[in-house]
Amino acid sequence: MLAAAPWSSLFEPGFFTSEPVRIALVVGAIAAVVSGIVGVFTVIRGQSFAGHALSDIGTAGGSAAVLVGASTLYGFVAFNVVAAGVMELIGIRKPRGRDLATGIVLGASLGLAALFLYEDTISSSTTGATVNVLFGSIYTLPPGITTVMAVLGAASIALIAVLYRPLLLSSVSYELAAARRVPVRLVGGGYLLALALAVSMSAVAIGAILSTALLIGPAAIALRLATRTGVAIGVAAAVGVFACWTGTLVAYDSTVWAGGNGWPVSFCVVAVIFVLYFASGVFSRLRANRRRATAAAHETALRPLEAA
Amino acid sequence: MTVTTDPLAATGGPPLADDTGVAAPDPVLRVEDVSVSLGGHRVLDQVSFSLEGGGFCGLIGSNGAGKTTLLRVILGLVKPSSGRVVVVGGTRSRQDPQVGYVPQKIVLEADMPLRARDLVGLGLDGHRFGISKPGAKRRIAVEEMLDAVGAARFADARIGHLSGGEQQRVMIAQALICRPKLLLLDEPLANLDIRSAAEVVELLARIAAEHHIAILLSAHDMNPLLPVLDRIVYLADGRAVAGTTEEVVRTDTLSQLYGHHVEVIHVQGRVLVVSGAEHQAHHPGDPDPFDPEA
Numbered sequence: 001m002l003a004a005a006p007w008s009s010l011f012e013p014g015f016f017t018s019e020p021v022r023i024a025l026v027v028g029a030i031a032a033v034v035s036g037i038v039g040v041f042t043v044i045r046g047q048s049f050a051g052h053a054l055s056d057i058g059t060a061g062g063s064a065a066v067l068v069g070a071s072t073l074y075g076f077v078a079f080n081v082v083a084a085g086v087m088e089l090i091g092i093r094k095p096r097g098r099d100l101a102t103g104i105v106l107g108a109s110l111g112l113a114a115l116f117l118y119e120d121t122i123s124s125s126t127t128g129a130t131v132n133v134l135f136g137s138i139y140t141l142p143p144g145i146t147t148v149m150a151v152l153g154a155a156s157i158a159l160i161a162v163l164y165r166p167l168l169l170s171s172v173s174y175e176l177a178a179a180r181r182v183p184v185r186l187v188g189g190g191y192l193l194a195l196a197l198a199v200s201m202s203a204v205a206i207g208a209i210l211s212t213a214l215l216i217g218p219a220a221i222a223l224r225l226a227t228r229t230g231v232a233i234g235v236a237a238a239v240g241v242f243a244c245w246t247g248t249l250v251a252y253d254s255t256v257w258a259g260g261n262g263w264p265v266s267f268c269v270v271a272v273i274f275v276l277y278f279a280s281g282v283f284s285r286l287r288a289n290r291r292r293a294t295a296a297a298h299e300t301a302l303r304p305l306e307a308a
Numbered sequence: 309m310t311v312t313t314d315p316l317a318a319t320g321g322p323p324l325a326d327d328t329g330v331a332a333p334d335p336v337l338r339v340e341d342v343s344v345s346l347g348g349h350r351v352l353d354q355v356s357f358s359l360e361g362g363g364f365c366g367l368i369g370s371n372g373a374g375k376t377t378l379l380r381v382i383l384g385l386v387k388p389s390s391g392r393v394v395v396v397g398g399t400r401s402r403q404d405p406q407v408g409y410v411p412q413k414i415v416l417e418a419d420m421p422l423r424a425r426d427l428v429g430l431g432l433d434g435h436r437f438g439i440s441k442p443g444a445k446r447r448i449a450v451e452e453m454l455d456a457v458g459a460a461r462f463a464d465a466r467i468g469h470l471s472g473g474e475q476q477r478v479m480i481a482q483a484l485i486c487r488p489k490l491l492l493l494d495e496p497l498a499n500l501d502i503r504s505a506a507e508v509v510e511l512l513a514r515i516a517a518e519h520h521i522a523i524l525l526s527a528h529d530m531n532p533l534l535p536v537l538d539r540i541v542y543l544a545d546g547r548a549v550a551g552t553t554e555e556v557v558r559t560d561t562l563s564q565l566y567g568h569h570v571e572v573i574h575v576q577g578r579v580l581v582v583s584g585a586e587h588q589a590h591h592p593g594d595p596d597p598f599d600p601e602a
Contacts, residue, residue: 162437164438164439165439166434166437172416172427173411175414176414177435179409179411180409180435182434224419226421227466232421
């Protein structure tokens with residue numbers, strides 16, 4: 001009874017019984033897990049720009065889907081996968097060529113997004129579609145979407161699992177991987193496909209232009225904390241799920257504080273990620289200082305022995 | 309009769325004896341008249357030499373002489389426009405790489421989530437699809453290799469946190485764990501301080517002798533290598549001379565290679581190759597054969 005008071009003030013009434021909340025939590029978790037896994041490779045391969053570009057490119061797909069009356073998820077997936085393919089075809093071997101290819105595809109897609117969002121606004125006379133595409137619509141998703149998300153999520157995780165070792169080797173050195181007869185182009189293309197799927201899924205959860213946050217943020221936090229790839233992937237997925245769920249809860253609760261109109265879920269999720277990123281920086285700095293102190297103490301302890 | 313594609317040699321069996329009962333020589337690598345043209349420019353011009361197991365060979369030349377291209381030809385990453393490369397065992401299948409490779413200075417970021425032992429493990433099976441299954445056999449193989457290169461002390465450290473010399477040891481372990489017959493290293497001493505460079509050279513010389521591996525190491529400065537080199541392949545402008553250090557590093561041989569007069573000078577145990585003063589003015593476009601900073 002005593003515990004009930006703070007408990008119920010943490011979760012506003014209806015949080016656990018609401019169907020939209022349940023869908024939001026499931027969709028958010030799937031998007032976060034996939035983004036965490038793929039994001040670790042995005043960061044270590046130095047492809048954050050490609051990840052960000054794919055998020056933005058998704059706006060064209062999402063807005064096109066709204067125009068034809070389809071779910072935004074299909075629009076995100078279709079455009080991102082095609083864009084990833086075009087980026088791969090233009091050539092991504094050298095970092096500079098990669099950035100160039102990304103930038104060209106990004107520019108063209110944002111042009112399309114401008115056109116489609118304009119048409120969306122004209123045809124519906126509201127800006128609802130624009131907000132949904134750009135900033136997410138996690139509370140207004142159709143129930144069937146969880147199945148589609150689960151299938152797409154499983155596909156991209158399977159892809160990363162298959163490519164795992166060659167992907168790591170080519171992240172260490174493209175040259176070394178090529179010399180070991182790794183089909184580096186194929187591996188890079190497969191990874192880009194997984195990235196396109198991950199970004200599409202988090203676009204549904206927190207919006208097309210914010211999906212980079214879920215891709216890069218948890219991965220960056222994990223790389224500060226973990227020394228091994230497998231651990232980093234686990235930490236990134238866990239941090240992503242935590243941020244999504246906490247953000248969803250805060251957004252739900254905020255309807256009470258903010259008087260009817262709650263804060264957007266995307267804002268709350270990204271805020272949680274940012275706070276965790278800052279905290280992980282402080283933590284890893286303290287840990288490094290402590291290690292240095294231990295090493296120094298160890299050295300001082302050894303000195304009399306060496307002198308003797 | 310010499311058998312070059314000897315399957316037993318590839319699997320570590322005893323060297324085959326020919327009909328007369330005399331053990332056949334075992335050239336691990338034969339480069340035959342290899343020429344490469346890239347973008348209309350002749351990068352390698354009829355390069356020939358061969359290496360035997362246990363030999364330590366320096367691939368010496370200034371920047372742009374064609375060292376990296378030659379290594380890439382041997383690795384099969386560049387197709388020669390003429391000539392051929394024979395590596396012992398004939399085929400280099402995915403399962404059993406016969407050539408270990410340490411690429412030119414690779415950048416390992418501090419946040420790369422790999423320990424030294426993980427990178428060595430990638431040397432074992434990083435080219436295979438899927439996730440590696442941890443097992444005692446794999447762990448022992450990695451452990452042995454880390455010991456062999458003196459990297460056991462920092463096996464659990466992040467590779468991005470290691471010094472240049474330590475990273476080089478881990479890269480060498482990564483290249484050796486598949487027990488190749490031939491180890492190629494592209495400028496492994498660049499960016500190392502004098503002491504680390506000497507340690508790496510000593511380690512490589514020991515490995516060549518103990519494991520009977522042929523080592524081909526590219527460098528723009530031959531001096532740190534002189535005490536251990538059995539052979540030298542000197543590259544200038546895509547052309548090569550090969551032989552022992554005494555045969556190659558001579559004023560007449562190198563002058564012929566460069567196509568103009570160069571002087572080989574011995575100063576306090578170091579060898580300097582300097583452009584001859586009388587012809588220098590006629591060859592302003594030639595690469596500087598001697599890098600005083602090396």
